[in-house]
Amino acid sequence: MMTRKEIDAALKKRPSKRWSGEPGLGSVYGEEEIQAALDAVKDSMNYEKGFGFTSQPIVDFENAFANYVGTKHAIAVNSCGPGIDIVMRFLKLEPGDEVIVPPCNFIAAPISVYGNGGQVVWGDVIKETLELDPADVERKITPRTRAIFPVHMNGLSAPVNELLAVAARHPECRCGAPVVICDAARACGGGYDGGKIGKAGLATIFSLHTMKNITTLGEGGMITTDSDELATYARAVRMYGGGVEAWGTSNVMTKVQAAVGIVQLAKLDGFIADRRRLAKQRDELLSGIPEIRTPVEPADCVHSYYLYTCQVIDEWAGEKREKLIEMLDTEYGFRCGRANPPVYWGRKQLADCTDCTKTPISDLLGNTIFCPPIHPAMPEDDNRYICAAIADAVEKLRD
Numbered sequence: 001m002m003t004r005k006e007i008d009a010a011l012k013k014r015p016s017k018r019w020s021g022e023p024g025l026g027s028v029y030g031e032e033e034i035q036a037a038l039d040a041v042k043d044s045m046n047y048e049k050g051f052g053f054t055s056q057p058i059v060d061f062e063n064a065f066a067n068y069v070g071t072k073h074a075i076a077v078n079s080c081g082p083g084i085d086i087v088m089r090f091l092k093l094e095p096g097d098e099v100i101v102p103p104c105n106f107i108a109a110p111i112s113v114y115g116n117g118g119q120v121v122w123g124d125v126i127k128e129t130l131e132l133d134p135a136d137v138e139r140k141i142t143p144r145t146r147a148i149f150p151v152h153m154n155g156l157s158a159p160v161n162e163l164l165a166v167a168a169r170h171p172e173c174r175c176g177a178p179v180v181i182c183d184a185a186r187a188c189g190g191g192y193d194g195g196k197i198g199k200a201g202l203a204t205i206f207s208l209h210t211m212k213n214i215t216t217l218g219e220g221g222m223i224t225t226d227s228d229e230l231a232t233y234a235r236a237v238r239m240y241g242g243g244v245e246a247w248g249t250s251n252v253m254t255k256v257q258a259a260v261g262i263v264q265l266a267k268l269d270g271f272i273a274d275r276r277r278l279a280k281q282r283d284e285l286l287s288g289i290p291e292i293r294t295p296v297e298p299a300d301c302v303h304s305y306y307l308y309t310c311q312v313i314d315e316w317a318g319e320k321r322e323k324l325i326e327m328l329d330t331e332y333g334f335r336c337g338r339a340n341p342p343v344y345w346g347r348k349q350l351a352d353c354t355d356c357t358k359t360p361i362s363d364l365l366g367n368t369i370f371c372p373p374i375h376p377a378m379p380e381d382d383n384r385y386i387c388a389a390i391a392d393a394v395e396k397l398r399d
């Protein structure tokens with residue numbers, strides 16, 4: 001908790017840069033990435049060789065990634081969204097087949113269920129963590145449930161073991177116990193159950209987009225799985241489906257991206273350590289403000305703090321939360337994200353799936369969450385300034 005004196009001192013050191021809630025580059029790039037990209041380009045300036053299809057840096061990056069996560073396979077793709085689609089296509093959903101998805105989410109998972117002919121079923125989230133709630137999932141399982149699809153929200157792992165246990169209790173479903181698929185777009189490098197995120201369930205899909213914990217030149221994704229069948233399918237359909245007689249298009253990662261990915265992956269634990277140092281400092285500095293809840297970290301998780309997700313108290317939901325975000329922007333000079341209100345708030349086709357499956361916690365969180373900026377390269381003075389600004393603004397907003 002900051003004293004008034006500490007708040008005033010921290011506010012005098014206004015950051016030189018205007019931080020945003022989700023910085024445009026979530027990672028840090030150095031000379032090593034530039035050199036790796038140059039080397040990969042130079043290696044391709046050969047008429048016999050070119051940039052190749054599945055060239056060595058892609059194989060090396062996949063092996064390094066699988067080794068890092070602890071899975072048998074890692075399959076590189078051009079971004080997380082197509083990776084999700086590939087896994088969803090593998091399920092061969094039939095009309096009426098259901099997939100349970102949390103609404104506090106990016107649109108990628110639910111829109112993929114929708115696009116692959118499945119029925120989206122909303123599973124509400126746990127208020128403290130924003131993660132898919134196993135108890136609500138159990139309530140919503142029907143004989144048509146094919147998959148449970150949590151997102152590792154904002155860098156924290158979903159309670160995957162509990163979700164797997166729920167699935168295992170329902171072998172009566174049309175195709176047997178539902179599979180668990182995880183969207184780890186925001187959680188690369190996070191930990192769960194003594195290991196890294198990405199091991200549990202049928203498959204996990206990561207994003208290597210520019211804003212994420214590491215990036216392969218702005219776009220990229222990775223599917224991790226222990227399933228030989230899914231790995232064979234994914235490798236085939238990311239390149240037009242040859243060998244598995246399935247529809248596919250081109251969803252490959254380039255050799256230059258993979259070369260940079262190898263360098264970024266080696267730095268990932270360092271980036272996570274920096275995010276965690278700032279987050280823990282922030283937990284301390286923001287403690288004792290009754291109107292603000294800081295993110296929680298369950299004992300079996302190592303939060304990667306892709307985002308630092310705060311909540312205002314329920315009484316401040318809506319208007320007061322908005323006022324706080326606006327003040328932090330206009331008076332204190334940094335932007336906060338709202339990650340994420342229920343996706344059905346903004347997409348009619350998804351809202352149309354909502355009628356029979358109420359998710360009141362997600363609806364509340366949509367009006368209480370706010371994510372002040374965090375980044376591995378953020379100076380500690382900027383971190384203190386952000387906390388002081390939140391404390392100061394909250395004080396002004398009190399009646």
Ligand SMILES: Cc1ncc(COP(=O)(O)O)c(C=O)c1O
Pocket residue numbers: 079080081082105106108109151183185186206207208209220221
């Ligand atoms: C939770 C989540 N899932 C999926 C995606 C899609 O990732 P990509 O841009 O790599 O396709 C994002 C991207 O922001 C995301 O935040």
